[in-house]
Amino acid sequence: MLRLAVVRGGTSALRLRAACTATPRVLRRYESSIPPDIKAAVKAAKERSDDLQRDWDAKVITYEELLPKTQSPSPDSYLIDVREQEEVIQGMIPSAVNLPLSVMGNSLQLPADVFKATHGFDKPEKSQEMTFYCRSGVRSTSASDVAKRNGFTNILNYKGSWLEWSEKQKGAK
Structure with missing residues (x-):
């Protein structure tokens, strides 16, 4: 016969003791049951999805393509630094x-x-x-997306940004 001792509050001592003892948890690792050909199809679908997401990407320009734009700026184009004002103290690309x-x-x-x-x-x-452009090219890519979503069509991204x-410029001096 099982005896239970009841403590104040109506909880049995057995339950209380069981709740206080730690029970080890066993973790099991299972191999995937998805066949390899399905894994390849899923991977290909994800890559196609990524390609569709990239349709907004701006044309990426290089340092060599940007340099003439800074030496003789045009009122028909803007060079926009998207860093915060605290970061701009480090310096800006000329004409930005x-x-x-x-x-x-x-x-x-x-x-x-x-x-x-x-x-x-x-x-x-x-x-x-x-x-x-920004510091390293991450925010400039986001800025390109923001501009595209706001209806701007002639967008360029200098991914080398301030670091490059x-x-x-140090090497040129």
Whole structure:
């Protein structure tokens, strides 16, 4: 016969003791039951999906392609630094303007006069060439996406960004 001792509160001592003792958990590893040919099909589908996601990617330009744009800037194109203002203190590429990525989405939707008053330069036209750069190329890719989603069509991305620019400028001196 099983005896149970009841403690105050109505919980049995047996349950209380069972709850207090640690029981080891056994982890088991199972091999996948998915056949290799299905794994390959899933991988191919993911790659196709990635390709579809890349349709917004801006044309990537190199240091050599950007250099002439900085030496003789055109009013028909913008070189936009998307770093935060604290980072811009390190320096900027000549002829660039600063439009931080954190405010870009909202700023591109502002009326032209409010945009100019806020940022100190004219708002780019939808078909105007815009080249984005940041510190290392990650935020400039995001900025290209933001611009594309706001209806801008002539977008370039300098993926080398500030790190490559500053390094190559040191070597040129």
